[in-house]
Amino acid sequence: MSVLIYTEFAEGKFKKVALELASYAKKVAESLGTTVTAVTINAGDVSELGKYGVDKVLKVTDAKLDKFNAKAYADVVKQAAQKESANVVILSSTTDSLFLAPVVAVGLEAGYASNVVALPVSTNPFQVKRNAFSSKGFNVTEVTSDVKVLALAKNSFGLVETSGAAAAEDFAVSLNDADFNVVVQSQEKASGQVSIADAEVVVSGGRGLKGPENWGMIEELASVLGAATACSKPVSDLDWRPHSEHVGQTGKPVAANLYIAVGISGAIQHIAGINASKVKVVINTDPEAPFFKVADYGIVGDAFQIVPELISKLKAFKANN
Amino acid sequence: MKILVCISHVPDTTAKINFTNGDTEFDTNGVQFVINPNDEFGLTRAIWFKEKQGAHVTVVNVGGADTEATIRKALAIGADEAIRVNANPTDGFFVAKQLAEVVKAGSYDLVICGKESLDYNGGMVPGMLATMLGFNFVNSCVGIEVDGSTATLIREIDGGKETLTANLPLVIGGQKGIVEEKDLRIPNMRGIMTARTKALNVMEPIAADVKTKAVKFEKPAPKSAVKLISPDNLDELINLLHNEAKVI
Numbered sequence: 001m002s003v004l005i006y007t008e009f010a011e012g013k014f015k016k017v018a019l020e021l022a023s024y025a026k027k028v029a030e031s032l033g034t035t036v037t038a039v040t041i042n043a044g045d046v047s048e049l050g051k052y053g054v055d056k057v058l059k060v061t062d063a064k065l066d067k068f069n070a071k072a073y074a075d076v077v078k079q080a081a082q083k084e085s086a087n088v089v090i091l092s093s094t095t096d097s098l099f100l101a102p103v104v105a106v107g108l109e110a111g112y113a114s115n116v117v118a119l120p121v122s123t124n125p126f127q128v129k130r131n132a133f134s135s136k137g138f139n140v141t142e143v144t145s146d147v148k149v150l151a152l153a154k155n156s157f158g159l160v161e162t163s164g165a166a167a168a169e170d171f172a173v174s175l176n177d178a179d180f181n182v183v184v185q186s187q188e189k190a191s192g193q194v195s196i197a198d199a200e201v202v203v204s205g206g207r208g209l210k211g212p213e214n215w216g217m218i219e220e221l222a223s224v225l226g227a228a229t230a231c232s233k234p235v236s237d238l239d240w241r242p243h244s245e246h247v248g249q250t251g252k253p254v255a256a257n258l259y260i261a262v263g264i265s266g267a268i269q270h271i272a273g274i275n276a277s278k279v280k281v282v283i284n285t286d287p288e289a290p291f292f293k294v295a296d297y298g299i300v301g302d303a304f305q306i307v308p309e310l311i312s313k314l315k316a317f318k319a320n321n
Numbered sequence: 322m323k324i325l326v327c328i329s330h331v332p333d334t335t336a337k338i339n340f341t342n343g344d345t346e347f348d349t350n351g352v353q354f355v356i357n358p359n360d361e362f363g364l365t366r367a368i369w370f371k372e373k374q375g376a377h378v379t380v381v382n383v384g385g386a387d388t389e390a391t392i393r394k395a396l397a398i399g400a401d402e403a404i405r406v407n408a409n410p411t412d413g414f415f416v417a418k419q420l421a422e423v424v425k426a427g428s429y430d431l432v433i434c435g436k437e438s439l440d441y442n443g444g445m446v447p448g449m450l451a452t453m454l455g456f457n458f459v460n461s462c463v464g465i466e467v468d469g470s471t472a473t474l475i476r477e478i479d480g481g482k483e484t485l486t487a488n489l490p491l492v493i494g495g496q497k498g499i500v501e502e503k504d505l506r507i508p509n510m511r512g513i514m515t516a517r518t519k520a521l522n523v524m525e526p527i528a529a530d531v532k533t534k535a536v537k538f539e540k541p542a543p544k545s546a547v548k549l550i551s552p553d554n555l556d557e558l559i560n561l562l563h564n565e566a567k568v569i
Binding site: 198282 | 334338347359417441443444445449451452453458459460461479486496502530531532536537541544550555562563568
């Protein structure tokens, strides 16, 4: 009755959220007196999972699974859960895992709790704390079914290293032709850029920047910090920046370690989308801007002077650290 | 093509979030309710299919009688008819189970949901519904075209986009991008008047297992005040981010 996790592997390594998931699952397994099994799909070296608490790895290798497919991947997770008699199945909150989780839940006749932000409040009854109302509240949910599916919110638990090692074995799954009725035709990924979903630092610009021609300094600040660039809703509505950069309640959610808002006043919908970030910095000329109420650090002043100076100081800092 | 658009009745994005009854319920006092934004993008795309491809559009909501104003708004925007499943939506599984009954009874070709609601942010219903029905399913959908019985879809992936094809019947979880903000429609007087005469059928719920239940709610801990740093002392900001916050 182990705890089963699905750990995503991309571009030659496990995603950071997969290692966070392993760290979290280890603690859950300890409180249940059991072990953690990870299932991987077309992953390479899986030894890293052992360092984050995984006891056993089921390696699934199948060329048909090269591209994400919700039904087929759900079959994999379901068969792994059945093999391990797992009562608790935990996924991360990437776009793919959130696509997968409800499909897995119905397949296992399990109750499903998403946006889980902490270790279970109690394991009997099984209660978890979840983000709700766009981070304006939390909801403690009791999962009453025998099998439970959880999705762990990104950046909510962190990484915990252990001294363990994982035993890996190959796992053969049976897939159905009907699993592949949704067909991927093409993918378009911006290369060489940090995506908002994966970023630990996000630098975001608002209407205070006056026009798209002024984004050079935002991109440079992001590049110095290894950050993703983002923007507020008015900026994407004005087409100054692509829609894919819009963060906020109706745009992309951000749960970064550091979120730097430049020239963003902080409308309630914007804050709702980025509030899960750990540390927030605001740079704005208007000391009354609502963003100052939610930020950890604030600078009242002109971004056109502050940002270039901050870039040069950060470069010097990075060179010495 | 018969389209079913599933809508949630959610607090307006600017609503203050409070809890009542010993923190076991959301406090609706003074809260304006709207069509869940992710659902409204999908509804608007459905109306486009109605106008361009002659689709028939039904909207459905699982909720009490208090959601009817929200349902009428969807009719005013252009849906042809509406269904309300008369039940308190207790969790995603319960709602998906009710919707599956509605889909089976109406033999819909395309079911459009929002990828998540802005109240509980569960992101559960579209995937559960598709799986219960055995329909094809695409989540985080930012584009859909239908040609005969085949749909071409664009979905958001982490760091980019993916183009997919799938046959109908199909369930999608839609979001902004399926139409843009500027494409959203504000109901006009004629729409509002016609909506009053359109059918709004009330169905009673079917029994469903309870798999999860909300035990209580909490508000985030109050935030400590912002630390202001002088624009002339950016070294201090770097110092704080490095030594205090430990994020750089």
